[in-house]
Amino acid sequence: MSDEEEDYMSDAFLSKIQDVKPGVSMVRRVKEAIKKEAKQKEKNIQNRQKTFKEQETESREAALQTSISNQNKGFALLQKMGYKAGQGLGKEGAGRVDPIPLNIKANREGFGMEEVKKRKAEEELHHYRQKVRAKQQNEAKSVEDFRTRVRTEREERKIEADLRRSQRSCEQLDSQKGVSVPREAWYWPGVDADNEDDAAEEEEEEVTELTSFDKLQILTSYLRGIHFYCLWCGTAYNDEDDLCSNCPGDTAADHE
Structure with missing residues (x-):
């Protein structure tokens, strides 16, 4: 039997609830022990190590949600040319305001295959x-x-x-x-x-x-x-x- 499916009537489990007050009934002590065990499992799931793919996704989403800082060379060059944050591109400021959306390529097909498939x-x-x-x-x-x-x-x-x-x-x-x-x-x-x-x-x-x-x-x-x-x-x-x-x-x- 795995740790997640521990026998609540075994000696190993009952030994974990010996610190409960002796005046408390056995049923109550078992319920409190089960509740404590569930909280521990939830904590373990939250603290488990994230995979590389999950870390990469979180980093990318965080970067996309963060505005470009003044330390960015491209942004600094735009500012020297008169650009201000939140302003549209172009001489009249009527161009694109938001960055070009990022499309993630999830397969190993070469570029242009999507057009070939579509055609x-x-x-x-x-x-x-x-x-x-x-x-x-x-x-x-x-x-x-x-x-x-x-x-x-x-x-x-x-x-x-x-x-x-x-x-x-x-x-x-x-x-x-x-x-x-x-x-x-x-x-x-x-x-x-x-x-x-x-x-x-x-x-x-x-x-x-x-x-x-x-x-x-x-x-x-x-x-x-x-x-x-x-x-x-x-x-x-x-x-x-x-x-x-x-x-x-x-x-x-x-x-x-």
């Missing part, structure tokens, strides 16, 4: 911000590409559905007029791939394949011109004048 940190921050900005732009582009793709696919599905409706209407209207063979194989539903492939083999010239959008435009124009039928209105008009007078237009957008 490196700024560069890393700049690169990080660029990466974050590029990531955000890529995410935004991905979202926009996805929306465009969804919108395109939805429009394509609508065009396919409108094309099938126009083919059924064309077959029905042609049949009502006694037409047994469509003008083009794809004008009617179900009369498509085989007939077109056979016709294409007979022709030597290369034929550009029509898209669903192209077919829809051609077929709606045929229905309006031959049968006075508007796919978007769902109505077969009496004649061209009736069609032009009562139909909003020849596109789906005109009917919205």
